[in-house]
Amino acid sequence: MSQEASQPAGGSRLTNGTNSVTPTEAGNLPESTHELPTPSERAAEFDRTFPNRSSLPLTRRHGRRLRRSLVEVEYITRTTDTVSPMEDSQSVNEVRRIDPLTWGAAVEDLLESHERMRNTTLNFKHDDGTEWSRPSENRWTEGYQKRYFAQMKGWLRELTGGTRPSGGETEPSYANPTICLITRSASSTPDGDRLAPTDHDAALADSWSDVYHTLRNVMRSLGFELGEDWQYDRRQEPHTGKRGSHGTNTCYGHEHIVLVVDGSITPGALRKVVEKHVDACEPAGPDAHDLDVPNWDANPDAVGTVECFDPDDVEDIAAYVASYCSIQPTDLLERSTEYQAWAAVKHATNTRTISRSVAAKHAAKADRCRQRAEDPKTEQEHDHGGEVVKAADGAHHHVECAECGSAHDIPQETLSRARLDADKGHDGDLPPRGGHAEIDDQEEDDQSRQEELRERWPSADSAATFGESLKRTRVRSHIRRILEHEPSITAPRLAGRIGEPPDLVEDLLEEERRGTDPDEVVGFENPSEPSWNLTSVEVNGEEHTVACDGGGPEMICVRKPWEKIRRETKLGREDADRTKWRCGKCNFATYDPDTMAGHLVECLNCWRHLDLEIIDDVLLVDRPPRS
Structure with a gap:
């Protein structure tokens, strides 16, 4: 049973x-x-x-x-x-x-x-010839x-x-x-x-x-x-x-x-x-x-x-x-x-x-950083926050841990209070900020995927993205920051503001509003410096070459246009099944709203494009609702 x-x-x-x-x-x-x-x-x-x-x-x-x-x-x-x-x-x-x-x-x-x-x-090959x-x-x-x-x-x-x-x-x-x-x-x-x-x-x-x-x-x-x-x-x-x-x-x-x-x-x-x-x-x-x-x-x-x-x-x-x-x-x-x-x-x-929230991700990374500092096998020189660097442009914090990239528990006041990586090439003081880093919760932590790669490939010179391509990740991150302040922004306006292709922006904007998971995909984009590349995939022992262009x-x-018509036109009102409907184009009439919705799809040939205002104009009441 x-x-x-x-x-x-x-x-x-x-x-x-x-x-x-x-x-x-x-x-x-x-x-x-x-x-x-x-x-x-x-x-x-x-x-x-x-x-x-x-x-x-x-x-x-x-x-x-x-x-x-x-x-x-x-x-x-x-x-x-x-x-x-x-x-x-x-x-x-x-x-x-x-x-x-x-x-x-x-x-x-x-x-x-x-x-x-x-x-x-998954088979990878490094630019230096190493395979893994x-x-x-x-x-x-x-x-x-x-x-x-x-x-x-x-x-x-x-x-x-x-x-x-x-x-x-x-x-x-x-x-x-x-x-x-x-x-x-x-x-x-x-x-x-x-x-x-x-x-x-x-x-x-x-x-x-x-x-x-x-x-x-x-x-x-x-x-x-x-x-x-x-x-x-x-x-x-x-x-x-x-x-x-x-x-x-x-x-x-x-x-x-x-x-x-x-x-x-x-x-x-x-x-x-x-x-x-x-x-x-x-x-x-x-x-x-x-x-x-x-x-x-x-x-x-x-x-x-x-x-x-x-x-x-x-x-x-x-x-x-x-x-x-x-x-x-x-x-x-x-x-x-x-x-x-x-x-x-x-x-x-x-x-x-x-x-x-991004702050929660930063805290988890800080804990991992502390554990790696205590484990001699990792050869990590500094504890979390022992050495800090300036954050990348566009980040919602100024200073981060040089080992893990987390801003958790890193004071954000001035450069004079932090040991900075000289190779960064930044001068001057940061604007005063106190306590923890203020981090925008809607921005996904784009470094989390790279951090996962560093764990898997500790000898890699640079991390490639395990997921969607780096370009899509960068544009997605920018879109998320804007959506936090303007959740109803349109795709054309967003594309114009960030200067990215409209088709890409529209696709990513729709994914973000649906909550699409980018971790479902496997892709690599090659940085200019040496990196690991996904070269082939073996499924049940059979090897297949792959195109490393990201995507999902x-x-x-x-x-199902008749469903939308049935729900979002006059056919969706409570007395629809007691009303006799007539098609203004061909005079077909019926009391059944489902039948009428299907008829309108065929009669107006709106399989591909729906204009609900036109459909409502064509849809006529032949007889008012029966009591």
């Missing part, structure tokens, strides 16, 4: 308990050595356990971007008209419609892709999970104090730290009908901008400045049906936000943040986010949406947070069926699962 057959209906319920993993599981298990299940076995398990979810289309929205492997394209053959009798007419194939495949197909596609990745070796190979890896591998958990531990250790694995003691950056855990969720059945999985995921992601601005304003009103007094780490995970959701949202995703605040704060102070989420995310319900509880601080046991506590009250704060966020050092093929189903949605849309997976927009 499938789980779906026995799951009661209900609203979205939060899952912020701590039994995703136990503290002993998070980041402390050895790499798997036993044989893993096959992709077909795990895909069949999803089909068998959740048949109704498995058969859902990935989206019902016109224009949703999905991987090329997860859409079905229908073509129509058209014959071109001739200009003169001497010319022959030609037949051309045009795209008629692009339909999404099912959630079950996405699970199978993800697992098969993951299996190919596990059997892939390493196994391929992605965000779903246990190694990636371990590194992310280690980074989270380092981040928390830098802000709240603790003992490093290398033996040193970390003095806390925050004098009076408080940990806050916030859950953002959304119902998968807001109106009784189950949402397509990528539509649900997009609704949750699209509301983050409003939630972030509210969070920043609330914290500022309490006297806390981002980077100086608080940092965050966001992590998405699936509902598993084990904690409070009663199975309604099983396999769908939700998000945990981990805040570290230097000062005292209560759940009630963050209520406005949750209210903004419910307001901005249409499928999110107020009761499911405890907004039916009038006073959160007076009724803490009735609130699960926000939890605030002193780090000293938890024996292993990093393990507690890891369990809250479902971080497990386990290969994707061994994850739960619910996790694989949720991961397939992120794979289908190529969107991020993790996002951190091919994404295609779903083309």
Whole structure:
């Protein structure tokens, strides 16, 4: 019997308990050595356990971007008209419609892709002739999970104090730290009908901008400045049906936000943040986010949406947070069926699962720097901040550690107070700034990927980008800085301002607003100095040459124009199914709004371009709504 057959209906319920993993599981298990299940076995398990979810289309929205492997394209053959009798007419194939495949197909596609990745070796060659190979890896591998958990531990250790694995003691950056855990969720059945999985995921992601601005304003009103007094780490995970959701949202995703605040704060102070989420995310319900509880601080046991506590009250704060966020050092093929189903949605849309404030990334890098300084094998000469250099142009701090490039705990006052690398060639004093570096949270830390490369290739003369090309990374970083201040800026205006090709800017702007994950791609761009180059890829022992030009997976927009017409014209009003509609172009009439939407697509030949104003003009009411 499938789980779906026995799951009661209900609203979205939060899952912020701590039994995703136990503290002993998070980041402390050895790499798997036993044989893993096959992709077909795990895909069949999803089909068998959740048949109704498995058969859902990935989206019902016109224009949703999905991987090329997860859409079905229908073509129509058209014959071109001739200009003169001497010319022959030609037949051309045009795209008629692009339909999404099912959630079950996405699970199978993800697992098969993951299996190919596990059997892939990347071969590199240095300009000096040295060759080197390493196994391929992605965000779903246990190694990636371990590194992310280690980074989270380092981040928390830098802000709240603790003992490093290398033996040193970390003095806390925050004098009076408080940990806050916030859950953002959304119902998968807001109106009784189950949402397509990528539509649900997009609704949750699209509301983050409003939630972030509210969070920043609330914290500022309490006297806390981002980077100086608080940092965050966001992590998405699936509902598993084990904690409070009663199975309604099983396999769908939700998000945990981990805040570290230097000062005292209560759940009630963050209520406005949750209210903004419910307001901005249409499928999110107020009761499911405890907004039916009038006073959160007076009724803490009735609130699960926000939890605030002193780090000293938890024996292993990093393990507690890891369990809250479902971080497990386990290969994707061994994850739960619910996790694989949720991961397939992120794979289908190529969107991020993790996002951190840049200050949090800098803190994690500082912890790693301190550990390397204490380990004689690394031959690192200086401790974190022992030698500093000027930051690169465009950075949101002035001085950074010469060893790791992090600005965490690096005083930002003047050059006279810092030992600078003479090779930088900079003179003069920096503008006065105090305390920690003020770092823009919306700018991704572009050095993090290079830092990862330095760890993998310590003998490299320079780091190449493991991900998208360096040019795209540079332009993306510039776009993110502008979006922080002008979130609604248009692509043409943005391209003109930064002086980059409009097509590139439009593509990256759309990716940023969707939250696309650039780590999904593998690419190298050669700097002028000696570097490592990806020369070939071996898949199951068969070698393939590669083009090192960056880029990402091919994404295609779903083309279902009748759905958009049905939703965003007069056909979307409440009495549409009681109204007789007539097409003003051909006089076709019907009471069925779905039939009329399909007719308008054919009659107006608007498969490729939709002008909703023209469609609304053609769409006429033949008879008013029946009572």
